[in-house]
Amino acid sequence: MTKHINAEPVVHRSLLGGAMIIAGTTVGAGMFSLPVVSAGMWFSYSMLTLLGVWLSMLVSGLFLLEANLHFEPGASFDTLTKTLLGQFWRIVGGASIAFVLYILSYAYISGGGSIVNHSLQAVGVSLPQSLAGLVFALLLAAVVLISTRAVDRITTIMLGGMIITFFLAISDLLLDIDSTKLLYPDGETRFAPYLLAALPFGLASFGYHGNVPSLVKYYGKRPSTIVKAMVVGTFIALIIYVCWLIATMGNIPRSGFVDIISQGGNMGVLVGALSSIMSSDWLNSMLTIFANLAVASSFLGVTLGLFDYLADLFGFDDSAQGRMKTALVTFSPPTVLGLLFPDGFLIAIGFAALAATIWAVIVPALMAYKVRQLYPTRDVGFKVPGGHIAIVAVVLFGITTAACHLLAMADLLPVYGT
Numbered sequence: 001m002t003k004h005i006n007a008e009p010v011v012h013r014s015l016l017g018g019a020m021i022i023a024g025t026t027v028g029a030g031m032f033s034l035p036v037v038s039a040g041m042w043f044s045y046s047m048l049t050l051l052g053v054w055l056s057m058l059v060s061g062l063f064l065l066e067a068n069l070h071f072e073p074g075a076s077f078d079t080l081t082k083t084l085l086g087q088f089w090r091i092v093g094g095a096s097i098a099f100v101l102y103i104l105s106y107a108y109i110s111g112g113g114s115i116v117n118h119s120l121q122a123v124g125v126s127l128p129q130s131l132a133g134l135v136f137a138l139l140l141a142a143v144v145l146i147s148t149r150a151v152d153r154i155t156t157i158m159l160g161g162m163i164i165t166f167f168l169a170i171s172d173l174l175l176d177i178d179s180t181k182l183l184y185p186d187g188e189t190r191f192a193p194y195l196l197a198a199l200p201f202g203l204a205s206f207g208y209h210g211n212v213p214s215l216v217k218y219y220g221k222r223p224s225t226i227v228k229a230m231v232v233g234t235f236i237a238l239i240i241y242v243c244w245l246i247a248t249m250g251n252i253p254r255s256g257f258v259d260i261i262s263q264g265g266n267m268g269v270l271v272g273a274l275s276s277i278m279s280s281d282w283l284n285s286m287l288t289i290f291a292n293l294a295v296a297s298s299f300l301g302v303t304l305g306l307f308d309y310l311a312d313l314f315g316f317d318d319s320a321q322g323r324m325k326t327a328l329v330t331f332s333p334p335t336v337l338g339l340l341f342p343d344g345f346l347i348a349i350g351f352a353a354l355a356a357t358i359w360a361v362i363v364p365a366l367m368a369y370k371v372r373q374l375y376p377t378r379d380v381g382f383k384v385p386g387g388h389i390a391i392v393a394v395v396l397f398g399i400t401t402a403a404c405h406l407l408a409m410a411d412l413l414p415v416y417g418t
């Protein structure tokens with residue numbers, strides 16, 4: 001999530017660059033959980049939910065920006081929480097960021113193992129999924145270990161590849177959609193109650209907030225450009241998710257998802273189900289390549305953020321030995337977890353959402369409230385509209401989503417297909 005941005009002097013940077021940073025972070029493995037967890041509420045409710053979650057996550061990011069603009073460019077999330085909200089929130093915020101980064105790294109290894117396995121099966125090789133996850137993690141960990149610049153270059157190439165393969169694969173799926181499947185789904189007749197358990201996955205899919213301080217550093221204090229970059233970047237993600245849900249739900253019947261869910265709902269299973277209905281082998285490979293690139297680029301972005309965070313926390317230096325130590329604390333826990341529980345993808349995304357409700361939703365709203373109290377007359381060039389109502393609405397969205405996750409975990413909310 002925290003894509004590294006080199007600290008270069010602030011020149012006139014284009015809007016597109018920032019929008020791509022945000023879109024690149026936002027679109028990740030969360031996207032592969034969306035069709036599976038939305039199967040219960042199905043298409044129309046999913047569209048409404050996506051729209052609502054997008055708006056809430058955009059506004060919470062804007063609150064973070066508003067607070068951030070009261071500091072010098074380069075101030076980190078830690079500095080913001082410490083200064084504005086005090087030691088308690090600094091610790092809660094820091095711990096929830098570290099938790100999200102670790103659990104997402106594990107989710108990506110689980111999803112990566114599943115999708116690498118699916119890809120290998122196509123060429124006749126079969127590996128235990130835990131081993132495939134290990135291969136995936138080791139290969140990409142090596143890139144992070146080599147250097148930040150290696151990650152920057154490789155993710156840029158991957159992003160280009162993702163855009164091309166996504167549109168090729170998706171256009172084929174979109175041509176084949178069956179509107180009856182979308183609008184008159186089969187299976188049981190209950191829909192709306194399943195919305196609640198899906199909410200946390202929507203929240204995780206629209207997470208990008210670790211990048212807001214990076215954008216302020218990247219652009220300097222140019223609020224109008226930063227706001228536009230955030231709106232455009234998250235809107236690109238919204239369009240991609242809408243196309244993705246139309247493509248999946250318009251091709252796989254609602255009852256077909258019960259089978260996908262019973263097999264764990266991991267990335268390889270979903271892509272496998274889509275592959276089996278695609279018209280050409282070539283486009284089928286495009287979909288598989290897209291899935292590999294999406295999870296690999298998110299893995300690089302997230303683990304680089306975790307790598308830098310842990311190096312700073314433990315005071316490991318940038319020498320070969322220091323980087324090796326940092327790599328060990330970064331990659332060992334999620335990789336071991338991936339070996340032990342290769343199929344925890346969906347559960348991990350759900351927990352990432354739970355922690356993200358704290359630092360990506362509630363804490364930004366509280367910080368915006370605080371800067372407005374501390375500096376009622378100071379003009380930093382940007383203020384989120386909507387006054388107290390917007391702040392309360394975002395906090396309520398965070399609390400509701402967290403509650404949904406906990407209730408679903410405790411089997412107190414209906415979860416489709418289980």
Ligand SMILES: N[C@@H](Cc1ccccc1)C(=O)O
Binds near residue numbers: 028030208
């Ligand atoms: N949106 C990212 C996950 C994420 C969550 C929270 C913050 C940053 C990133 C994904 O879909 O993979």
